[in-house]
Amino acid sequence: MSGAFGLDRETNRNVAMNQSRDPTLHQRILGDIEGRIVSGEWPPGHRIPFEVDLATQYDVSRMTVNKVLTQLAKAGLIERRKKSGSFVTQPQxxxxxxxxxxxxxxxxxxxxxxxxxxxxxxxxxxxxxxxxxxxxxxxxxxxxxxxxxxxxxxxxxxxxxxxxxxxxxxxxxxxxxxxxxxxxxxxxxxxxxxxxxxxxxxxxxxxxxxxxxxxxxxxxxxxxxxxxxxxxxxxxxxxxxxxxxxxxxxxxxxxx
Structure with a gap:
């Protein structure tokens, strides 16, 4: 039982650590993607990497990546298409x-x-x-x-x-x-x-x-x-x- 409780405590500690660094990572991911779009490195129509790939790249949860992409979509920088992924929008x-x-x-x-x-x-x-x-x-x-x-x-x-x-x-x-x-x-x-x-x-x-x-x-x-x-x-x-x-x-x- 003590081993199980110890494992639970370790898991909870890791989750807490991930959550504590999520805000900083959120801004980093947001800044990286926004920078590539604004600079033209990712032109209109460019497919944004899938959530699972971004989560692996930045070592964060998919929930963090999803929040970033949602924020970018609200800002009009990307378009999220069901079953197709996310794409850089054509600014107008x-x-x-x-x-x-x-x-x-x-x-x-x-x-x-x-x-x-x-x-x-x-x-x-x-x-x-x-x-x-x-x-x-x-x-x-x-x-x-x-x-x-x-x-x-x-x-x-x-x-x-x-x-x-x-x-x-x-x-x-x-x-x-x-x-x-x-x-x-x-x-x-x-x-x-x-x-x-x-x-x-x-x-x-x-x-x-x-x-x-x-x-x-x-x-x-x-x-x-x-x-x-x-x-x-x-x-x-x-x-x-x-x-x-x-x-x-x-x-x-x-x-x-």
Whole structure:
């Protein structure tokens, strides 16, 4: 009997030790998996190791692993499928149709690190297409800026922007290396009117290369023009992979 009681005490002690270290291990497992997802090491669609394999790898109970995966699923980082396992989800941002949305905020809403890079910045005379986009005379001068906004390790959005130098002459000297053109303009010029145009396109070879997607992939394009009291400010075209972005409009019934 004493041997049996001794075995029970040893078992209880081991259980207590496992339980005491579970909170720390919980955070470690959570941090490891979240880090691999956010960094892009485990891309969307990647199968997460099975609970039993993770439990063996971290030397914890399946209950601890289950709690971690449940927490990740609630955060929207993984999708749990009955009988199939757990998979990294495809993050999808959303922005309001009638607002001047901030791409950095969109990315951060997905719990992903944001970064961007300027791939082109030139000052030049307006071309016929520029004149159409900004409603400017052909004798006008513009700044053209092309940026890639990233969510984690993946391209999130391609930004192609024209800025009227007649309205915003400071844009000629701005390098946009630390502040993206959108936030920079909002701090420089108070806009009075904005126009949005939303449509779908198939990715051209150039867009596909910029967004790291297959050519002809369905993309969502949001075009915006803004004006101030001094005239046209900017025309910008944002191109998103179609499965990564949604536009939302909230409204109330019109009065009868």
């Amino acid at each position: 941002a959303q922005s309001a149709v009638l607002e001047i949305h901030d791409i950095k905020a969109e990315v951060q809403s997905l719990n992903l690190p944001y970064s961007y890079a300027v791939s082109k910045k030139t000052s030049r005379k307006a071309k016929a297409e520029d004149s159409r986009r900004l409603e400017l005379p052909l004798t006008s001068s513009v700044v053209e800026v092309v940026c890639i906004h990233n969510a984690g390790a993946r391209p999130f959005c391609l930004e192609e922007r024209l800025i009227s130098l007649a309205t915003v002459p400071e844009a000629a000297d701005a390098d946009f290396l630390t502040v993206a053109p959108g936030p920079w303009l909002l701090n420089q010029v108070p806009w009075s009117t904005a126009e949005h145009r939303i449509h779908a396109v198939s990715a051209s070879a150039e867009v596909a290369a910029a967004l790291d997607i297959a050519r002809n992939t369905a993309c969502l394009v949001v075009e915006r023009r803004t004006w101030s009291g001094a005239g046209p400010v900017t025309h910008v075209r944002f191109t998103y992979p179609g499965d990564r972005h949604a536009l939302v409009a909230r409204f109330t019934p019109a009065s009868q």
